[in-house]
Amino acid sequence: xxxxxxxxxxxxxxxxxxxxxxxxxxxxxxxxxxxxxxxxxxxxxxxxxxxxxxxxxxxxxxxxxxxxxxxxxxxxxxxxxxxxxxxxxxxxxxxxxxxxxxxxxxxxxxxxxxxxxxxxxxxxxxxxxxxxxxxxxxxxxxxxxxxxxxxxxxxxxx
Numbered sequence: 823x824x825x826x827x828x829x830x831x832x833x834x835x836x837x838x839x840x841x842x843x844x845x846x847x848x849x850x851x852x853x854x855x856x857x858x859x860x861x862x863x864x865x866x867x868x869x870x871x872x873x874x875x876x877x878x879x880x881x882x883x884x885x886x887x888x889x890x891x892x893x894x895x896x897x898x899x900x901x902x903x904x905x906x907x908x909x910x911x912x913x914x915x916x917x918x919x920x921x922x923x924x925x926x927x928x929x930x931x932x933x934x935x936x937x938x939x940x941x942x943x944x945x946x947x948x949x950x951x952x953x954x955x956x957x958x959x960x961x962x963x964x965x966x967x968x969x970x971x972x973x974x975x976x977x978x979x980x
Contacts, residue, residue, distance in 0.1 A: 855953035866906035877970035
């Protein structure tokens with residue numbers, strides 16, 4: 823597993839090409855010079871993840887006005903992402919990392935404990951990437967309420 827210290831502000835954000843909702847692929851470096859909000863979330867259509875996706879979708883036009891693309895990433899399949907987008911009318915891009923390779927490179931594929939059981943899962947994390955592909959800011963163990971607005975403020979300040 824890659825050392826998560828590589829996500830220090832100013833370091834290069836690990837590039838990736840992943841399948842996205844709608845059946846296309848997305849390459850992170852291909853989005854430059856736009857800023858990118860890359861948010862990692864555990865699972866489509868669960869309460870916290872749905873709230874987070876809706877919050878980012880609601881602010882979509884404001885992120886766009888700030889020259890910023892918002893991308894949600896989970897291990898769910900593209901088919902699951904398409905259902906999630908359609909059910910909730912999401913406006914953000916969702917990419918699928920079924921093998922967890924990108925999650926591991928970003929240090930968000932971690933051991934989690936719930937109800938006394940330990941398993942591997944995605945730690946809810948958001949990475950703000952500047953127009954040159956460098957990490958500008960990282961939020962770990964994200965609490966959903968108010969998070970999208972806080973990330974928008976940070977994107978505007980870049």
